[in-house]
Amino acid sequence: MNEHTSPAVHPRDTEGMPKRKLMKRVALIDGIAVLFILGLAAAWFAVDALLLIFACILFAVLLYKLSALLAQRTGMKRQIALALVVLLLFAVIGLGGWAMAPQISEQSTKLAEAVPKSLEKLQEFVKEHPLLQRVASELPAPEDAVKQMSSIMPNAGLFFTGIFGAIGNVAIIMVVGIYFAASPHLYTGGFIKLIPQPKRPRARQVMQKMGDNLSSWLLGTSVSMLIVGVVTSVGLSLLGVPLALILGIIAGLLDFVPYVGPIMAGVPAVLIAFSISPDMALYVVLLFAGIQLVQGYVLQPMIESRAVDLPPALIIAMQLVFGTLFGFAGVALATPMTAALKVLVQMLYVEDALGDKIEEDDKS
Numbered sequence: 001m002n003e004h005t006s007p008a009v010h011p012r013d014t015e016g017m018p019k020r021k022l023m024k025r026v027a028l029i030d031g032i033a034v035l036f037i038l039g040l041a042a043a044w045f046a047v048d049a050l051l052l053i054f055a056c057i058l059f060a061v062l063l064y065k066l067s068a069l070l071a072q073r074t075g076m077k078r079q080i081a082l083a084l085v086v087l088l089l090f091a092v093i094g095l096g097g098w099a100m101a102p103q104i105s106e107q108s109t110k111l112a113e114a115v116p117k118s119l120e121k122l123q124e125f126v127k128e129h130p131l132l133q134r135v136a137s138e139l140p141a142p143e144d145a146v147k148q149m150s151s152i153m154p155n156a157g158l159f160f161t162g163i164f165g166a167i168g169n170v171a172i173i174m175v176v177g178i179y180f181a182a183s184p185h186l187y188t189g190g191f192i193k194l195i196p197q198p199k200r201p202r203a204r205q206v207m208q209k210m211g212d213n214l215s216s217w218l219l220g221t222s223v224s225m226l227i228v229g230v231v232t233s234v235g236l237s238l239l240g241v242p243l244a245l246i247l248g249i250i251a252g253l254l255d256f257v258p259y260v261g262p263i264m265a266g267v268p269a270v271l272i273a274f275s276i277s278p279d280m281a282l283y284v285v286l287l288f289a290g291i292q293l294v295q296g297y298v299l300q301p302m303i304e305s306r307a308v309d310l311p312p313a314l315i316i317a318m319q320l321v322f323g324t325l326f327g328f329a330g331v332a333l334a335t336p337m338t339a340a341l342k343v344l345v346q347m348l349y350v351e352d353a354l355g356d357k358i359e360e361d362d363k364s
Helices: 011-045 047-074 078-127 130-138 142-152 162-182 184-192 197-239 244-254 260-276 278-306 312-326 328-332 334-353
Strands: none
Touching (some): 047 162, 047 312, 078 162, 078 244, 078 260, 184 197, 197 278, 244 260, 312 328
16 A cells, blocks of 8 residues: 555545534534523513613713813813712712702602692593593592602612612612722723624724713703703792692603603693692693703704714604613613614614714714
8 A cells, every 4th residue: 555645535424524514513503592592581580780780881971971071171180080070979969968858858748649639630620521531531540640659760670679779779870880980991891801802992992982972961961950950940939839849850850761751740740730720730831841842952952962863763762662671760771772772783783784984964
């Protein structure tokens, strides 16, 4: 036998090699599919924790933006600026709570008592008009309205439930958000290390873009919430509507939720005004409509000019989807989650996968 002659290969071996490779590929694909399904299942069962983590990230983004602006204006280190922002935030919350806590507590109790009485008066008014009797049958019972109002805010569907759960959620968001804002590169760098090296620069660009858009949106939304809360309280006071302070606070907080929030905030105000007179209820409706017109045509365009421009139909659709899946917390966080998803779709799919260049004017 010649030394240079290659050994003979049995025909069965040549047939078996492709089959073994195919079986390995099938097993690998099946394993990836199983891991993907298990990951989705784990995410579904841990959705409350994931929503809470996203809320922590939003708060951290806001703190980082505020501290970066303060550091840029004053020339101090960002860590020192962050400490000043946190101290100022706690001071405002502490002093505001100490000054207004008795009045807020008293008005909250009166609000829970006034809403069912207003509903009863509204039902009686509607029953007096035959054309509106169908509407009366659709109105909830007063005791059901009280239960819904008392449960909707504490039970936000994040991690804990109830009054103490709401306080726990706020504490977790603030503490974890401060840690995230103090060392953002530590956490973003750890996440980027999970991505293949050739894709890491693009991943940094995407995360930077999402952070910039969310921080600008949060800053503008915070200013909008403050303006809406103050104007609502002052406007209701001038109209002579009782419980103007607590109604203004509710309006300011719910302004975080576009379109749905103002409607939810306006319902108790209109009901209480209707207990005084139908004309007063009409004035309150006009007040809320005027505030939302200014918010929609002045404040909202200013926010969108510095952040992701989200079409109203898209926001409402995502609120329906996230609300159905995750409850009130999904509705509350639908807008920032949609803003983040839009950046991912634009940069990773439209620009990278499809190769289309998105101009600034085309992002609306």
